[in-house]
Amino acid sequence: MGENESDLDIVNIVIHGRGGQGAVTACEIIAEAAFLSDNFVDVHAYPSFGAERRGAPVQAFAKLSKKEKIWDRAQIEYPDIIIILDETVLNQNIASALKKNGILIVNSDKEPEYFKRKFKLSEKIRIKIADVNDLALNKGLTIEGNPIVNTPILGLLSKCVGEISLENLSKAVRNKMDNTKLADLNIELIKEVYSIG
Numbered sequence: 482m483g484e485n486e487s488d489l490d491i492v493n494i495v496i497h498g499r500g501g502q503g504a505v506t507a508c509e510i511i512a513e514a515a516f517l518s519d520n521f522v523d524v525h526a527y528p529s530f531g532a533e534r535r536g537a538p539v540q541a542f543a544k545l546s547k548k549e550k551i552w553d554r555a556q557i558e559y560p561d562i563i564i565i566l567d568e569t570v571l572n573q574n575i576a577s578a579l580k581k582n583g584i585l586i587v588n589s590d591k592e593p594e595y596f597k598r599k600f601k602l603s604e605k606i607r608i609k610i611a612d613v614n615d616l617a618l619n620k621g622l623t624i625e626g627n628p629i630v631n632t633p634i635l636g637l638l639s640k641c642v643g644e645i646s647l648e649n650l651s652k653a654v655r656n657k658m659d660n661t662k663l664a665d666l667n668i669e670l671i672k673e674v675y676s677i678g
Contacts, residue, residue, distance in 0.1 A: 489547075586634060
């Protein structure tokens with residue numbers, strides 16, 4: 482994958498987080514933003530199969546195709562991009578599933594080298610990090626005192642995959658949220674996280 486655009490015909494993205502963090506919503510926003518770019522002919526976003534409960538590890542998937550309709554809705558085993566909403570869910574199995582030239586995006590206050598060493602990741606894997614928890618708490622983007630990280634972290638995705646632009650992410654967020662002030666705050670944080678990446 483290039484620095485700012487995907488050279489793949491199909492981009493497979495998996496988001497790992499915990500129940501209640503909005504992994505599925507984030508995938509839906511990714512899919513819509515990708516579709517709005519006119520670079521993808523078909524997009525899908527869907528949750529993992531199985532029960533989801535608040536706090537339990539969950540995953541959601543986005544498949545973005547540049548050339549043909551997507552018929553396969555199976556879980557993605559070897560993603561091109563992994564997004565981690567809560568670093569405590571990241572384990573060796575998840576890290577090892579990432580393709581050798583893939584992208585790992587993590588909500589964390591640690592350095593990329595920490596993850597590279599801990600999970601023995603290839604030098605070809607790009608790692609993008611932002612402490613989205615801290616940013617969300619500081620800006621008041623919370624639910625019941627918990628930081629909302631699922632949308633702001635998409636700023637790092639936009640930094641890595643140019644077809645998922647800030648403009649289209651903003652449109653997708655506005656389409657998803659009825660509350661204009663909440664949408665504005667989410668978009669502000671997406672842009673702030675983008676600038677960190």
